[in-house]
Amino acid sequence: MPITGHPRHLQDGYDVVVVGTGPAGMAAALGARDQGADRILLVDRDADPGGILLQCIHSGFGLHAFDEEITGPEYAQRYLEQVLEHDIDVLTDAYVMDISPERRIKLMSPTVGITGLDARSVVLATGARERTRGAIHIPGDRPSGVMTAGLAQRMVNLDGYLPGRRVAILGSGDIGLIMARRLALEGVEVVGVFELLPHPSGLMRNVVQCLDDFGIPLHLSTTVVGIHGRHRLERVTVAPVDDDLEPLLARSWDLDVDTLLLSIGLIPDAELARELGVLFDPVTGGPVVSGIMETSLPGVFASGNVVHVNDLADWVSRESRVAGEWAGALASGARRPAEDVRLIPGDNVAYVVPHTISRDGTHTVSFRVRQPIYAPTLLRVGEVHQRKVRAVVPAEMVTLKLAPQMLEGWTGAVLRIDAVPAEAVVR
Amino acid sequence: MGPSRRHDVVVIGGGVVGITLARALSRYQLDIVVLERDAEVGFGVSKANSGIIHSGIHADPKTMKGQLEWPGNEGWLRLRDDLGFGFAQVGELLVALSDGELRTVEHLHDQGERKGVPGLQRWDVDRIRKHQPNLSRDIIAALWAPTAGVINPYEAVLLIADNAAANGVEIATEQPVIAIDPPDPHEPDGPLTVRTPTRTLVTRYVVNAAGLRADEVARMAGVGTFTITGRKGEEYLLDKRLAGLVTSVIFPCPTPTSKGTLVIPTFDGTIMVGPTAEATDDKDDTATTPEGAQAVFAAARRLVPVISQRDVIAEFAGVRAVAEGDDFILGPTARRGFINAAGIQSPGLTAAPAIADHLVEVLRDEGLELRERSDWRRRAEHPVRFSVLSTQEQEELAAQQPDFAKLVCRCELVTKAEVLDAIDRGARTLDGVKFRTRAGMGRCQGGFCTWGCLELLAERRGIPITEVTKRGGASWILRDREDAHAAPTPGS
Numbered sequence: 001m002p003i004t005g006h007p008r009h010l011q012d013g014y015d016v017v018v019v020g021t022g023p024a025g026m027a028a029a030l031g032a033r034d035q036g037a038d039r040i041l042l043v044d045r046d047a048d049p050g051g052i053l054l055q056c057i058h059s060g061f062g063l064h065a066f067d068e069e070i071t072g073p074e075y076a077q078r079y080l081e082q083v084l085e086h087d088i089d090v091l092t093d094a095y096v097m098d099i100s101p102e103r104r105i106k107l108m109s110p111t112v113g114i115t116g117l118d119a120r121s122v123v124l125a126t127g128a129r130e131r132t133r134g135a136i137h138i139p140g141d142r143p144s145g146v147m148t149a150g151l152a153q154r155m156v157n158l159d160g161y162l163p164g165r166r167v168a169i170l171g172s173g174d175i176g177l178i179m180a181r182r183l184a185l186e187g188v189e190v191v192g193v194f195e196l197l198p199h200p201s202g203l204m205r206n207v208v209q210c211l212d213d214f215g216i217p218l219h220l221s222t223t224v225v226g227i228h229g230r231h232r233l234e235r236v237t238v239a240p241v242d243d244d245l246e247p248l249l250a251r252s253w254d255l256d257v258d259t260l261l262l263s264i265g266l267i268p269d270a271e272l273a274r275e276l277g278v279l280f281d282p283v284t285g286g287p288v289v290s291g292i293m294e295t296s297l298p299g300v301f302a303s304g305n306v307v308h309v310n311d312l313a314d315w316v317s318r319e320s321r322v323a324g325e326w327a328g329a330l331a332s333g334a335r336r337p338a339e340d341v342r343l344i345p346g347d348n349v350a351y352v353v354p355h356t357i358s359r360d361g362t363h364t365v366s367f368r369v370r371q372p373i374y375a376p377t378l379l380r381v382g383e384v385h386q387r388k389v390r391a392v393v394p395a396e397m398v399t400l401k402l403a404p405q406m407l408e409g410w411t412g413a414v415l416r417i418d419a420v421p422a423e424a425v426v427r
Numbered sequence: 428m429g430p431s432r433r434h435d436v437v438v439i440g441g442g443v444v445g446i447t448l449a450r451a452l453s454r455y456q457l458d459i460v461v462l463e464r465d466a467e468v469g470f471g472v473s474k475a476n477s478g479i480i481h482s483g484i485h486a487d488p489k490t491m492k493g494q495l496e497w498p499g500n501e502g503w504l505r506l507r508d509d510l511g512f513g514f515a516q517v518g519e520l521l522v523a524l525s526d527g528e529l530r531t532v533e534h535l536h537d538q539g540e541r542k543g544v545p546g547l548q549r550w551d552v553d554r555i556r557k558h559q560p561n562l563s564r565d566i567i568a569a570l571w572a573p574t575a576g577v578i579n580p581y582e583a584v585l586l587i588a589d590n591a592a593a594n595g596v597e598i599a600t601e602q603p604v605i606a607i608d609p610p611d612p613h614e615p616d617g618p619l620t621v622r623t624p625t626r627t628l629v630t631r632y633v634v635n636a637a638g639l640r641a642d643e644v645a646r647m648a649g650v651g652t653f654t655i656t657g658r659k660g661e662e663y664l665l666d667k668r669l670a671g672l673v674t675s676v677i678f679p680c681p682t683p684t685s686k687g688t689l690v691i692p693t694f695d696g697t698i699m700v701g702p703t704a705e706a707t708d709d710k711d712d713t714a715t716t717p718e719g720a721q722a723v724f725a726a727a728r729r730l731v732p733v734i735s736q737r738d739v740i741a742e743f744a745g746v747r748a749v750a751e752g753d754d755f756i757l758g759p760t761a762r763r764g765f766i767n768a769a770g771i772q773s774p775g776l777t778a779a780p781a782i783a784d785h786l787v788e789v790l791r792d793e794g795l796e797l798r799e800r801s802d803w804r805r806r807a808e809h810p811v812r813f814s815v816l817s818t819q820e821q822e823e824l825a826a827q828q829p830d831f832a833k834l835v836c837r838c839e840l841v842t843k844a845e846v847l848d849a850i851d852r853g854a855r856t857l858d859g860v861k862f863r864t865r866a867g868m869g870r871c872q873g874g875f876c877t878w879g880c881l882e883l884l885a886e887r888r889g890i891p892i893t894e895v896t897k898r899g900g901a902s903w904i905l906r907d908r909e910d911a912h913a914a915p916t917p918g919s
Binding site for chain 1: 711713714715716717719720736739740741742743818821822825826829830832833834837840857870871872873874875877878892893896897898899900901902903904905906907908
């Protein structure tokens with residue numbers, strides 16, 4: 001079945017409906033097919049499937065999923081080809097307005113109008129959105145030329161326009177770093193990246209490849225404290241911050257720029273989950289999920305950036321495959337595993353996903369540290385497992401594999417995840 | 428371009444005063460043009476204010492402000508009945524924290540009763556606590572004025588403008604007035620000639636409702652008898668989860684220059700605190716400042732202690748147009764046909780309908796013939812707001828018109844059909860679409876819908892996408908690739 005304006009089973013319903021066609025949604029749909037789900041529908045609000053991958057024309061995708069380095073659109077294309085081969089319905093230009101706890105989905109699109117359809121399982125794969133100026137309260141004027149890095153990326157990569165000629169970037173998130181390089185390649189002057197924290201928020205490989213290689217300065221512990229320009233942005237004021245992240249205004253300086261890109265973090269775009277009333281994790285901003293990526297509402301799954309912001313599309317797809325497989329299995333009558341083990345963040349760990357696991361399954365556990373440790377670090381999973389790594393930083397998500405044999409003989413109910421300096425651990 | 432027709436009234440300024448006057452005049456058989464310098468109507472002082480329709484108690488009845496404040500409040504009720512914009516009479520509570528302030532409360536209570544404002548009540552601490560449990564325990568008494576209300580000022584101005592336009596008023600944006608020709612020596616009481624960079628208009632009457640620039644416009648007409656100075660006010664919108672923190676507008680006792688910093692339950696249901704009142708030499712200075720934020724929150728916490736700057740989700744500033752003497756300047760001038768509506772500061776928004784009625788009478792006195800039209804449309808045709816329709820209405824619209832099933836802004840659920848309608852009603856810029864449809868006002872602040880709105884603006888207006896601006900002037904949004912290598916001149 002090709003991409004269609006008229007999905008085949010609107011009337012009689014689907015086994016699995018997946019909301020979102022980025023690296024999460026397409027992987028979930030394929031996972032559902034693997035587990036024998038018959039009728040599968042992928043829905044996307046944009047005109048083309050692929051989600052944010054389509055505007056990520058840089059390389060760095062696929063190293064884990066395909067064992068080779070490809071671009072975002074190529075990554076999307078490879079998944080889309082599989083989706084179409086597997087006869088999965090894809091409805092684009094369609095917006096999911098509402099999902100009931102009984103998994104009746106209300107969607108609207110120019111081709112079907114507003115319609116309801118039923119799903120045995122639903123996978124929320126709606127990704128994340130960027131934090132905006134409002135979230136960080138920068139005083140000053142409100143001119144044009146202040147936008148999120150992702151919006152600029154869309155303008156440049158999908159539509160062939162430039163956001164400006166002289167650009168400063170606030171925040172060292174990956175999108176900001178990648179846009180610094182992208183704009184430099186377009187001949188735009190990128191005067192610097194300014195990061196409030198004493199360490200970069202994006203991946204180290206991006207700091208090196210996108211800033212260092214292009215001679216773009218990264219100012220750590222520095223932030224934007226003023227925006228100037230009545231119509232178009234003309235100038236920003238930046239200032240270093242003290243240990244409490246308070247700006248030192250006496251040491252501020254001005255930069256003549258016509259554009260300020262914000263790369264100040266992503267938050268799960270989890271409104272559908274929120275409206276469904278599922279349990280949320282206040283740290284991730286996404287729903288609480290089980291080891292099969294099911295939310296607290298049976299039959300409603302969530303995976304990828306809508307659950308927690310990942311560094312790599314490959315991780316998103318891996319996690320979403322699990323969500324899709326179980327969404328498909330449950331729709332086909334399988335029973336969900338008994339999950340009686342809770343995973344909780346311990347020393348220097350901000351969050352852990354999933355939030356619960358079963359004893360008899362193999363699980364990939366993802367988490368982020370709170371503070372960087374630039375030295376050998378011990379990652380501990382309760383008393384059942386530990387692994388040593390060279391270093392940990394908040395910008396890089398950590399994953400651990402938990403196998404059933406690790407839990408053999410262990411009878412506890414809670415596993416605490418710690419990430420602590422290795423030498424501090426008394427053996 | 429030469430004059431093609433002779434107008435009856437040219438209104439200079441498309442703010443709430445000019446637009447409300449134009450609408451009031453539109454019921455007569457007149458040729459009316461509104462000239463607005465910005466790209467959108469109502470984008471000056473009319474948009475950036477507290478959005479309060481005052482109860483009517485505040486201004487001294489010896490002043491024009493005082494005479495038009497309470498009739499203005501009543502005028503808004505009539506306008507709401509005609510046009511159906513949001514205006515909720517949530518009431519105001521003017522609180523006293525000391526014996527000195529108690530005397531101010533008593534004075535305003537008397538003044539309000541003398542002006543005929545209904546429903547005024549003195550509240551004791553128990554009553555205050557019962558109705559507004561989050562107010563400071565230091566408050567010793569309050570004056571309750573139920574007639575105060577909150578509106579979305581831009582929504583109201585846009586609907587009034589739409590209705591005026593539907594009744595034949597020409598609203599011309601991006602038309603800054605650059606000259607008013609001196610009187611013809613042979614015909615000194617003859618028509619006036621008003622020039623903008625692209626147009627020349629000949630008219631029998633000019634109403635100067637040019638807000639912050641009314642003094643400049645009066646000088647152009649040779650009657651520069653006053654100056655306008657700016658007084659800036661910063662406002663801070665708080666997170667939605669604080670909705671309900673107060674349910675009426677909370678006023679401190681006023682100072683000589685300002686009604687003070689208020690805690691406002693806005694029409695949209697969020698809490699707003701502000702404004703400040705700082706004299707500024709720069710009439711375009713709408714920047715928020717750390718000092719302003721500090722002043723606002725210190726003052727707001729005096730009224731509602733739990734308010735915190737951490738809860739700010741959006742902020743803006745507006746500049747009040749203050750004339751000498753601190754009163755409105757309304758009426759004819761030494762230049763025949765040139766009429767002022769200047770110095771419209773607080774309670775200017777409240778008084779606007781009464782100002783319009785007053786000016787209609789002034790124009791009549793000055794010889795303008797007012798013949799009622801038989802085909803005047805009192806009611807506005809409302810833009811459809813898809814998000815607030817019932818499911819059945821949504822389904823019907825989507826089935827009839829696919830553009831109603833095409834989402835543009837997902838945070839506020841705005842459809843393509845609504846954006847196109849906003850453009851057809853006169854939105855020329857991204858902010859014009861935003862304030863008409865709410866596209867871009869939600870959680871993601873335009874991250875998702877900006878591109879869609881840009882494309883629709885370019886397509887519908889038939890211009891390259893690089894010419895679409897945020898709000899007119901030099902507020903360009905994107906550039907062609909080739910432009911990157913042009914001389915980098917920030918802000919140009």
